[in-house]
Amino acid sequence: MPGIDDFDGKTALITGGADGIGAALAQAFQAEGAKVFVSDIHEENLKATAQRLGCPSALCDVADADAVEAVVEQAWNELGSVDLVCANAGVALFGSILETPREEFDFCFGVNVHGVVHTVRAQARKLRETGRTGTFLLTGSEHSLSLPAYLRPVPMHVYTMTKHSVLAIGEGLRAELGPEGHGVSVLCPGPVTSGLAENSTSARPDSLGDPPNLDMSKMEPKAIEALMTAYLPSEKAAAIALRGLRAGAFVIPTHAFQKDDVDARYQEMVAGFDLIE
Secondary structure (H helix, E strand, O other): OOOOOOOOOOEEEEEOOOOHHHHHHHHHHHHOOOEEEEEEOOHHHHHHHHHHHOOOEEEOOOOOHHHHHHHHHHHHHHHOOOOEEEEOOOOOOOEOOOOOOHHHHHHHHHHHHHHHHHHHHHHHHHHHHHOOOOEEEEEOOHHHOOOOHHHOOOOEHHHHHHHHHHHHHHHHHHHHHHHHOOEEEEEEOOOEEOOHHHHHHHHOOHHHOOOOOOOOOOOOHHHHHHHHHHOEEHHHHHHHHHHHHHHOOOEEEOOOOHHHHHHHHHHHHHHHHHOOO
16 A cells, blocks of 8 residues: 655545644644544533634534535535545444444444545545545544453443454445555554543433443452553554554554554464364
8 A cells, every 4th residue: 555655735625633642643643744624422521622723623423424525525515626635534332242232333433434434425525536645544443353361351342343343444445445445544553641531421422321330340459550551642653643644554453462462363263263164
């Protein structure tokens, strides 16, 4: 996949850009000479980030396809074009596959899966209309690659389902748009200080009530301690993302320990193939 040699003069739209990884991406792109447009559902944080960066912005719920279409159109109008779209908006959800209500599934999938699809569809349509090539950066998670071993006692399995889907979206998008010269990367962050939990709570529809509690009682104390020390600043995750974009990497992990889970999953796959006679 072609990498981005130089961000200077590029234009980028970042969803979920009010804080966390999204705001850090916008700041990192700006520092490299790019023009940015940020969108988010959280009005106060979005306004503060846009003022700090001196960039255009717009409120947007990515679960709403029409709203995403409008924001992509606005970003093109404000920036002149959009070379890079970062489908970064996402929410976390704690809960069991067997017990989580359907409405909770719909909320999490609406943002994490449909929101990504809405974003890449709207951007791909503009690129094809204008005959331009571009790059898509999808924010997945370490959950995109495997259910993290240290989190298996904690029921985040619906969230894991959505982040597996983001990787699949990336693979499909690469197959569809790669031959046209477009780049596709999936950022797969491990623990990052991003405000995800707080933002996920405030983004919930009132009809869902309070979010399920995070029960870490089944986690080993050493695992909790390791988790707490593994958190990266959002700015560090953004720097890793830019490095991956320059290299044209499809999967961009942020923590070396993620490879242990990937290796374990691969070995399980190999063991299954070994059973074929």
